[in-house]
Amino acid sequence: MSDQKGGNQPANNNQGKKQQKGGNLAGGGGTPPADDKKITSRTADYSQWYLDIVRRAELADNSDVRGCMVIKPNGYAIWENMQRAIDGLFKATGHVNAYFPLFIPKSFFQKEEQMAEGFAKECAVVTHYRLKSTNGKIEVDPEAKLEEELIVRPTSETIIWNTYKGWIQSYRDLPLLINQWCNVVRWEMRTRLFLRTSEFLWQEGHTAHATQAEAEAETLQMVNVYRQFAEDWMAMPVLVGPKSDGQKFPGAIYTLCIEALMQDGKALQAGTSHFLGQNFSKAFDVQFTAEDGKREFPWATSWGASTRLIGGLIMTHSDDNGLVIPPRLAPTHVVICPMGRSDEERAPCTAAAEKLAAAIAELPRDDFYGYQPLRVKIDRDTKNSPGHRFAEWELRGVPVRVEIGPKDMEKSACVLARRDIPGKEGKTMGVPLDVAPQQIDALMREIQKNLFDRAKKARDATMRTANSYDEFKQMIEQPGFIWAHWDGTRATEDKIQEETKATIRVIPFDGPKEAGQCMVTGQPSEKRVIFARAY
RNA sequence: CGGGGCAUAGCUCAGUCCGGUAGAGCGCCUGGUUUGGGACCAGGAAGUCGUCGGUUCAAAUCCGGCUGCCCCGACCA
Incomplete structure (x- = not known):
């Protein structure tokens, strides 16, 4: 679909009042980019480069709440695409979604010792349920103290296993294969947008099984789901296997993970799947009657992946021109830029752009696109120069850009520019408009593959x-x-x-x-x- | 929680030493010229100088308290 609103262009829309100062320029001491149209290069300052991308591609902002981010529409659209893909893989392996409370009574937390210890240092705690206004000042009402404090979930094993107690009586109730999409809070000392924030979005799967073998098979299956998502959608190569005991999840028997390598050579844990044994069923006294009539404790797994994946995506593929998003996760697959020096020159280019957008939307919808139509935008900007517009779309990581100008119109052709090869090197001139949709489709698949191959080669080289x-x-x-x-x-x-x-x-x-x-x-x-x- | 830094227009900052009408660049709005890799001219809007208090005829500027944020470290998906 072409975008409805004409004149839509990649402009900054900095609204809002006071953003904290010095955010992306390293407090007082940092050096701003020499040319503030360009982002900091990776070699100059990798973490500044990362912050520049997040800010300039409008993925997220620091909020006025310490440690918490505002995920902006461009960033959230990536998350939605991730969610759709991951959720599809969960459904395909028999899981269903549900939702459990944000608040966890402190006593639940205490029941599984290792977990309580593991998370104790980073829990937000709700102690009161009411405010009162005294002389126009809002304060916590000391009268409204909770009898039992509530923990804001850092993860939901406890509340979920407390609930499962009521759901599991017989082997016929198993396996229980449940996932939830939610936010969690872990009070971090130091935060980085997407990679580590005090609140983040994620999914957490929690399953219960009649046998140890089945639960372990589930643990393995789910880490492979993450591997599949990382490789096939994110084009991010990962190593798969167990964590050492020192690195495993508190409360787990063992933890399997996918581990990626960022461009700067630092590792990123991108998804984890835990075999929990009977730790939680015993802690919450969940038992079922087996086929042979004996009472047994079910075996548990849990597994999660978070908005941290967006940070991983950025640091796997992006370059000094900005964000690079693999086609399968791109909020916009194709942007078409009609050009021209005057309205007369521009009109036929815009008409051709609209026709092309419609033709692209008619491309076959297959698994590669999640059976959705390709997402196409027309850049109707008449104010900024073509160079400015091209640079701005590159910054935003749109996989393919189509340029249609007067010279192309003479030949009923267009220019295709691929984002994985930035600048003029990635351009193909003179692509006839009538075959452009097929070429774009092929290009999408090629870019997806190229990004993976390139990232794998870079990782293997280290x-x-x-x-x-x-x-x-x-x-x-x-x-x-x-x-x-x-x-x-x-x-x-x-x-x-x-x-x-x-x-x-x-x-x-x-x-x-x-x-x-x-x-x-x-x-x-x-x-x-x-x-x-x-x- | 330790160490450092910072807080002035939407953004990045200058102005603070040495108190005296609130500044620049970018962005934004208007008009015009432009448009194949980050165009230009002219005009315009926009700031209780983080906050509270003190000194002073006068405070962005000096003094004190507070708050917030960023960076580094310990901890962590």
Whole structure:
């Protein structure tokens, strides 16, 4: 569909009152981009580059609430596309959505000890339920103290297992395969837009099974769902496998994860799937009667992925010209820019743009597009120069831009520009208008694949093998993933983290089976694990 | 929670040392000229200088309290 509102153009719409100062310019000390039309380059300052993209592509703002972000329409549209894809994968594996309360009574929290400990330091707590106005000043009414404090959910295992107690009586009630889309709060000391905020959006799946084997199969299945989403939609290669005990979820027997590598060589945990054993069913005394009539505790899993994925998306593909979004997640697939020096020159270009937009919307809807029509916009800006408009659409990461100017009209042709190859190098001139829709369709698939291949190549190029701790210490100063032997103990992991700031990111399933000795203690090790510095 | 920095127009900042009519660039609005890689001219709108108090004839500026935000560190999806 072409956009309804004419004259719509990539302009800043900074409304609102006082945004906090110095947000993207590193407080007082930072250096603003030399040319404020351009964003900071990745080599100059990677985290400033990231902030510039988030701000200039209008994905999100810092809000006036500490640690919390405002996700703007451009950013939220990406999240909606992510949700649609992930939710589809959940449904295809038999899961259903439900919703559980935001507030969790403190006593629930206490029931599972490890989890309570794991999250204790970052919980928001509701203590009162009323305000009162004294001399025009609003204050908490001390009379309205809650008998039992409520925790704002950092994750929902406790409230959900408390609920499951009422839902599970018989083996016939199992498996219970439930997911919820919601917000959670983890009171973070330091936040970064999308990557770590005090409140974030996510989904959390919570399943209950009659047997351990079934629950473990579910845990594995769901991490593979995340892998599929990361690779096929986000075009983001990931390593898959268990976390070390030191890195697992509090309350889990083990945690499986997908682990991605960002362009700056830091790792990002992008999704986790936990095998919870009977920890929660026992904590909440959930039992069912098995086929043989015996009372048993069900086996649990939980799994989650959050708006952090948007940060991962940005840091996997984007470049110094701005955001790059893989076609399958792009809020806008194609933008068509009619040009011309005068209304007379422009009119036929605009008409051709409209016709092309309609033709693109008629392309077959297949799985690649989630069975939706392609999302097409017409840029009717007449005020800004073409160069300005092109740069602005590149900044926003639209995968394909079509340019139609007077010279093209003479040949009934257009120019296709692909975002994964920025600037003039990514342009194909003289594409006949009547075959443009098919070419655009092909280009979408090619861009999607190219982004994945490119990201995988970049990641693989960082992968190294360390054979001694000294070697490791040197290697870790360079970005990327490092394979190394580790004795499997928490103590060694902690020591390595303390001395090098690197953590065990994942013990990949498909890593080479190669016995050796721990690089620190010399104890035997079955296989190498992946170390990196992480977000 | 420690260490540092900052708070003046929508954004980025100057002005603060040395008190005296509130500034610039970008953006925005209007008109005109433009338009194939971030155009130009002219005009215009826009700020209780974070907040409370003190000093002073006079405070963005000096002094004190408070608040908020950013960066670095510890902690973390």
